[in-house]
Every structure is written in C-alpha cells, then in structure tokens.
Amino acid sequence: xxxxxxxxxxxxxxxxxxxxxxxxxxxEAKSGHTSxxxxxxxxxxxxxxxILKHDPKNPAWEERDRLILSNGHITPVRYAAMAHAxxxxxxxxxxxxxxxxxxxxxxxxxxLPGVETTSxxxxSGISQAAGYxxxxxxxxKKFRVFCATSDGEHEEGNTWEGAMFAGKYRLTNLTAIMDxxxxxxxxxxxxxxxxxxxxxKYRAFNWHVIEVDGHNIREFVDACDEARSIKExxxxxxxxxxxxxxxxxxxxxxxxxxxxxxxGPTDKIPADKQKETFLKELEANKP
Amino acid sequence: xxxxxxKLAANIFEKPDTASTREGFGKGVxxxxxxxxRVVVLTADLAESTQAHHFQKAFxxxxxxxxxxxxxxxxxxxGMANYGKIPFITSYAAFNPGRNWEQIRTTIALxxxxxxxxxxxxxxxxxxxxxxxxxxxxxxxxxxLPRFTVISACDSEEGRKATLAAAKLGSPxxxxxxxxxxxxxxxxxxxxxIGKAMEFWRGxxxxxxxxxxxxxxxxxxxxxxxxxxxxxxxxxxxxHTIKPLDTEKILSLARECSAVVSVEExxxxxxxxxxxxxxxxxxxxxxxxxxGMHDKFGQSGTGAELIEHYGMGVKSIIEAVKKAKERSVxxx
Numbered sequence: 023x024x025x026x027x028x029x030x031x032x033x034x035x036x037x038x039x040x041x042x043x044x045x046x047x048x049x050e051a052k053s054g055h056t057s058x059x060x061x062x063x064x065x066x067x068x069x070x071x072x073i074l075k076h077d078p079k080n081p082a083w084e085e086r087d088r089l090i091l092s093n094g095h096i097t098p099v100r101y102a103a104m105a106h107a108x109x110x111x112x113x114x115x116x117x118x119x120x121x122x123x124x125x126x127x128x129x130x131x132x133x134l135p136g137v138e139t140t141s142x143x144x145x146s147g148i149s150q151a152a153g154y155x156x157x158x159x160x161x162x163k164k165f166r167v168f169c170a171t172s173d174g175e176h177e178e179g180n181t182w183e184g185a186m187f188a189g190k191y192r193l194t195n196l197t198a199i200m201d202x203x204x205x206x207x208x209x210x211x212x213x214x215x216x217x218x219x220x221x222x223k224y225r226a227f228n229w230h231v232i233e234v235d236g237h238n239i240r241e242f243v244d245a246c247d248e249a250r251s252i253k254e255x256x257x258x259x260x261x262x263x264x265x266x267x268x269x270x271x272x273x274x275x276x277x278x279x280x281x282x283x284x285x286g287p288t289d290k291i292p293a294d295k296q297k298e299t300f301l302k303e304l305e306a307n308k309p
Numbered sequence: 310x311x312x313x314x315x316k317l318a319a320n321i322f323e324k325p326d327t328a329s330t331r332e333g334f335g336k337g338v339x340x341x342x343x344x345x346x347r348v349v350v351l352t353a354d355l356a357e358s359t360q361a362h363h364f365q366k367a368f369x370x371x372x373x374x375x376x377x378x379x380x381x382x383x384x385x386x387x388g389m390a391n392y393g394k395i396p397f398i399t400s401y402a403a404f405n406p407g408r409n410w411e412q413i414r415t416t417i418a419l420x421x422x423x424x425x426x427x428x429x430x431x432x433x434x435x436x437x438x439x440x441x442x443x444x445x446x447x448x449x450x451x452x453x454l455p456r457f458t459v460i461s462a463c464d465s466e467e468g469r470k471a472t473l474a475a476a477k478l479g480s481p482x483x484x485x486x487x488x489x490x491x492x493x494x495x496x497x498x499x500x501x502x503i504g505k506a507m508e509f510w511r512g513x514x515x516x517x518x519x520x521x522x523x524x525x526x527x528x529x530x531x532x533x534x535x536x537x538x539x540x541x542x543x544x545x546x547x548x549h550t551i552k553p554l555d556t557e558k559i560l561s562l563a564r565e566c567s568a569v570v571s572v573e574e575x576x577x578x579x580x581x582x583x584x585x586x587x588x589x590x591x592x593x594x595x596x597x598x599x600x601g602m603h604d605k606f607g608q609s610g611t612g613a614e615l616i617e618h619y620g621m622g623v624k625s626i627i628e629a630v631k632k633a634k635e636r637s638v639x640x641x
Contacts, residue, residue: 090388131391132421139391140420146384146412153388156373157349160394180412183381 025243029072033239034309036106037067041268041304043102043115048282049297051119054127057265057278058172059099061203064237065170065261066103073246075165078108081135087165088154090138092147092181093172093201094128095280100137101125109136145178147171148198152188155196155256166250169198174206177215182227188256189228196256197249198229201236203265205276224258236261269303312508315547316498321527322534325492330524331429333468334486335360338397339367340469341476348476349389351375352399353382358488359399359429383409386424387416395423395476402428402444402485410450417481418454425475426451430488431461432523432574433602433619434612443607449579451483452552458503459552461485461573461581463526464493467549470501478503487574489612491524494547506555510534512542516637517630518562519545521572522581525600525621529572532626543630551581556588563595568637570598570629574621577601596636598629 040063048054070076074087091100098118105112110124117123124134128142139150151169158165175181188196200220208214221231230252234241242261249257265279266272277287283300284293291299311317318325342348342364351373356362365372373389375382379400386396398405405428406413417424431444451459458478462468468486475482500507509526510533521529529545536543544562548555563569569589571582582599589595602619616622 130419139387140415143411143415146380146387146416149381149384150388150391150416153385153390154392155388156385157389157392157394160349160370180380180384183376183378184384186378187375187381187385 025072025240030239033067033071036071037063038304038308039106040067040099040102042301043105043112044098045283045297045300045304047098047102047115047118049284049293050116052282052284052293053119054098054282055095055280056272056282057205058093058096058201058203060269061236061263061265061267062096062099062170062201063267064239065199065242066099068239068242069168070103070107072243074168078104078136081109085165087168088138089168089170090147090151090154091129091141091170093144093170093175094141096172096201097129100129104136144172144175145180148181149184149187151196151198152184152191152193155188155193156191159193159195167196169196171198171200173200173202173204173211173217173220176217176220185224185227185229192228192254193256194253197246197259198256199259199261201263202260203263205265205279207279209276221260228255230255230257231260232257233260233262236263237267268307269300270307271303310511312511315507315509316496317494317509318496321492321494321530325494327490327492328465329487329490330462330465330468331360331486331488333462333465334427334472334484335363337469337472338364341473342368342371344473345395345476347393347395348397349373349394350397350399351382351386353377353379353405355400355429359427361399379404379409380412383412383424383426384416387412387420387422390417390422390424391420395425397425397427399427399429401442402431402447403442406447406450406483407444414454418456421456423479423481425482425484427484427486429486431485432487433607433615434524434574435488436612436615437609439609440606445576445602445607446579447483447485448551448573448575448581449583452579452584456481457552458482458550460503460550461522462549463521463523463547464491464495466493466495466497467499467501471503471549474501474503485523487524492527494527494530504550504553504555506546506548506550506558508544508546510543510545512537512544515542515544515566517541517543517568517570517634518566519543519570519572519626519630520548520559520581520585521545522548522551523574525572525574528621528623529626531623532630535623535627536630541630541634548581551584554584554588556592559585559588560592563589563593568596568633570600570626570633572600572621572626574616575601577603596633598633600626600629
C-alpha cells in the first residue's frame with residue numbers, strides 16, 4: 023500500500039484534528055491520560071485513514087482488519103480517530119468517562135461498536151491478538167490483526183507469554199506496534215524497570231522487528247507494508263514516539279502520563295485555560 | 310430412597326463403577342468437538358492430566374498448546390473466542406483460575422466472550438501433591454464474576470453432559486473437575502440441565518435438605534442412607550450448577566425441610582454453601598450447617614484420608630444433619 027505525498031499530508035491533518043479532539047475531550051472529562059494518546063495520534067491517524075481495511079458504517083464487517091488496543095488507557099486516541107473516521111459523531115467524544123457514555127474510561131467491547139476488546143489491565147493484548155490471529159488463520163481468513171501495545175506493559179509477564187506464543191506459531195498475520203515513548207506512571211521506563219534491548223528481545227522470540235520514528239507517517243506506513251510481506255513471522259513495529267507530542271510544554275514529561283489538562287503535575291491552571299493553551303501549542307507546532 | 314426420576318445407576322451403594330470427573334470432561338469435549346467445529350481446546354502443558362489429550366488425538370488441528378503460561382492460556386483463548394471459536398482452557402484449578410483470574414475477569418467476563426474455563430484437580434482429594442495444588446477457593450473466585458456460569462459435576466457421566474451443554478451456552482463458563490476416581494451415580498438417562506438441581510434421594514417427610522456438589526454428593530447419599538436407619542429423613546439434591554443457583558428448588562426444599570446442610574469440597578466461604586446462605590438469608594432464613602473446608606489449607610495424604618480429616622466424610626455429614634435438625638424450628 024504505497025503512499026503519496028498527498029496521502030501523508032492528509033494523514034497529518036487528521037492527526038492534528040485527532041490531537042485537538044483528545045485535548046478537548048480530556049479537558050471536558052477532567053480525568054484521563056494525556057501523554058500517550060497525543061504520542062500515538064500519528065500512528066492512529068495512519069491506521070484509520072490509510073492502513074486498516076475497515077468500514078465505519080459497518081463495524082462488524084467480517085473481513086475488517088482487527089485493531090486490538092492492549093494499553094487501554096490511551097483509548098482517547100482511538101475514540102478520537104474513530105470519531106473522525108466516521109464511526110460516531112465527534113461531539114460524542116465529549117461524553118468520555120461520563121455516566122452512561124459508550125466511551126468508557128478504559129474501552130469496553132460491548133459498549134462501543136468498533137472497539138475490538140475490553141482493555142485496561144496491562145499485558146494481555148499481545149496474547150489476545152495472537153489468539154485472534156491463530157483462530158483466523160485456522161479458517162484461512164485474509165484480514166490482518168494489529169495490536170497496539172505500550173513499552174511499560176512489557177514489564178508484565180503475560181506480554182512475553184503472548185510474544186512467545188506468536189513466535190512459536192509463526193503468526194504472520196499479526197502486526198504489533200509498540201509505543202516506545204520511554205515513560206510510565208512512576209517515571210522513565212529505564213529507571214522504573216529497564217526494558218532494553220527490546221528489538222533484540224523480540225528477535226529472540228522469533229519476531230520480525232522494524233524500528234520507526236512513530237511521528238513519520240511514511241516510515242510507519244512502509245513498516246506496515248513490510249510486515250505484510252513477511253511470511254515467516256509476526257512483526258513488531260517498534261515505534262519511537264514522544265509522549266505528549268504536539269504540545270511542547272508537556273512533551274517527554276512522564277508526569278503528564280495520567281493527567282488531563284487542568285490537573286498538571288506542577289501548576290494550578292484551570293482546565294479550560296490550559297486546554298486553550300494546549301490547542302494553541304498544537305496549532306503553532308503543526309507539521 | 311433413591312429418587313427414581315434421577316435414573317441413577319444400579320448398585321451405587323455397594324459396588325459403584327468409578328471414574329474421575331475429569332474423565333467425563335475428556336469424553337464430553339471430544340463429543341462437543343464432533344458436534345461443533347468451532348470448539349477448540351487449549352492446555353498449559355497438562356494435556357494428559359486434564360484429559361485434553363483425547364481431544365488432541367481426535368482433532369489435532371484444533372488443539373493448541375500454550376506451554377506453562379496460564380495467563381496466556383486465558384488471553385489467547387479470549388482472542389480466539391472473540392474471533393468466533395468456542396475454546397475450552399484446561400489446567401489445574403489452582404492455576405486456572407488461580408493464577409489467571411484477572412485475565413479471566415477482563416478478557417473473558419468483561420469482554421463477554423464464550424470461553425469455558427476448566428479447573429482440574431480441584432479439592433483436597435488430589436491428595437499427595439499437597440496444599441499448593443489443592444484448589445479450594447475456585448468456586449468463590451468464579452462465582453463472584455458477572456456473566457459466568459459455574460458448574461461442578463458430581464461424576465464423570467454428569468461431567469460429560471455438562472461439557473456438551475457448556476459448549477452450547479454461548480457465554481463464559483467455569484467447570485470444576487476432580488482428579489481421583491469417584492463413584493458414578495448418574496446414567497445417560499439422568500436428566501441434566503444447566504441451572505437445574507436434582508433430587509437424588511428423598512426420605513419420607515424429610516426434616517433436612519442436603520445440597521451437595523461434586524463427587525461428595527456420593528458421601529451425602531451414604532449419609533442419607535445411614536440417617537434413615539436412625540429414622541432421620543432427608544432429601545439429597547445434587548447442585549451441579551452453583552451459578553445460576555436453582556433458587557426455586559432450594560427455596561422449596563428449605564421450606565419443606567426447615568433445615569439445610571451444604572456439602573462441598575471447597576472452602577465454606579464463598580462456595581455452594583455461601584451461595585445458598587446468601588439466597589436463603591433474604592428469601593427464607595433457615596438453620597444451616599456447612600460441610601466443607603473450614604478456613605484451612607490442606608496437606609499431603611490420600612484423598613480419602615484428607616476428606617475424612619477435614620470433615621467432609623460421611624460421619625461429618627451425618628453430624629451436620631443432626632445439628633441442623635436440632636436447630637430447626639419446624640412446627641410439629
């Protein structure tokens with residue numbers, strides 16, 4: 023699936039729209055995670071607007087590609103991407119985390135069509151995606167299974183059990199994307215619990231590994247194409263991202279992992295005011 | 310006397326045929342596999358002791374080995390069920406659901422996919438392996454989960470039928486299995502329906518209702534026969550489905566008998582007895598005694614020794630019935 027300059031521009035503009043929606047929905051919800059969703063906006067824009075075979079008007083379409091979100095806490099980026107892709111009105115994003123909403127704080131499969139799995143507790147996405155891919159291969163299904171996973175959840179044993187399983191069974195129809203943003207709640211990953219060398223670890227588990235800049239649309243799309251061409255192994259796209267990407271005042275700061283605008287780690291700025299600041303930063307720093 | 314409607318095997322007292330309940334799973338899951346090609350079986354390095362190897366032999370392409378990784382066992386199965394398969398996941402109950410309960414909660418129950426969790430070697434009767442392997446909390450863990458059906462078969466034949474029924478249910482199920490051979494009470498003709506308890510024994514004008522689950526149901530029958538000799542009349546109901554509980558049956562028997570005894574190879578907290586007590590407390594408070602493990606861990610020994618030692622033998626059931634009867638306020 024080659025990509026033109028025009029495609030890249032379009033995806034970048036979608037990523038900006040997704041980021042704005044993320045800021046707005048988090049400010050409205052007054053709770054939720056900011057860094058991760060912003061950091062994965064380029065990848066989710068590329069997935070929903072270029073890579074995935076899907077139909078927003080028919081979320082249950084049997085031949086759709088499956089996108090399993092393992093680190094459920096970054097679900098605002100998925101909700102925003104789905105809304106902009108046409109699964110539901112963008113305004114519904116403002117119901118995030120509110121009573122009666124389909125947009126639960128952590129995503130639930132039976133609440134919102136198009137959400138493939140319930141997730142939040144870390145470490146179970148790779149296994150579920152692997153089980154899904156294994157079952158689909160039994161029935162010669164042509165769709166692909168994608169799994170978005172975080173670096174922090176590679177401290178969970180379950181993640182590696184799933185990686186071992188996918189490697190053993192050569193699940194070529196599985197592409198995982200790791201958000202390598204180097205942060206987790208309590209600090210930088212390499213301080214909390216060192217994870218490196220991640221690429222070598224996956225290669226040792228019989229995966230094909232591609233490292234990309236997670237904010238370079240063309241690199242990421244090319245990596246997904248390469249994954250499609252690998253016939254012997256599952257693929258891990260190790261996407262190096264910047265947490266909080268697009269809002270320089272919070273970029274790279276682990277203390278923004280779990281806070282929404284208005285509840286920053288150091289300052290006491292009202293949510294509405296901080297939202298406006300963040301939106302201005304986004305506009306000023308757009309590609 | 311034995312309830313003729315239960316169509317139990319002849320001679321269940323003197324020389325019953327025996328088989329482990331897990332053997333019933335081994336047979337049932339092959340039949341389920343024949344009936345529905347969506348059925349798949351996963352194991353965590355315990356194909357033979359879970360009896361999953363029968364399925365492996367019959368349907369090698371639908372058998373999945375995940376290695377010693379119970380969390381992966383649950384989550385891989387969740388993915389397969391999400392796709393459209395009907396996975397049975399097999400390991401020891403101490404690890405499945407003992408080790409992977411959160412994965413079961415999130416990726417099976419909350420995710421609402423029809424995985425059938427099979428916990429083998431449950432109870433103290435697994436014997437020599439000792440306390441680490443004697444799951445006595447699994448019913449409580451699984452009963453607490455919304456959407457789960459919880460089944461504990463009384464013998465291999467009932468286990469076979471329960472396995473077939475579970476495959477057709479379309480929602481999450483926990484099935485509890487024993488390792489040791491135990492008497493086969495039921496026959497192919499014995500009615501089985503998920504959620505329906507069945508009277509196996511009914512004395513004349515019974516004063517105590519015994520609700521039993523798993524292979525200890527046989528001990529409950531032996532106790533009933535002994536009690537009859539002492540002119541104490543009881544009903545023994547086999548409660549294979551702990552969730553959803555057959556509240557209609559339990560309520561009618563509690564009202565009829567005015568005293569209740571629960572019998573299970575499980576902690577008395579949170580198991581069958583707990584479920585019945587919760588229900589009766591709100592509907593028809595009834596004096597109740599609990600036969601089971603009283604807040605202890607087991608130890609090595611033979612299954613029979615441990616059942617006696619921890620108060621789940623025939624004598625203990627008889628004592629519990631007498632105590633319940635004494636406490637009962639049944640008008641004469």
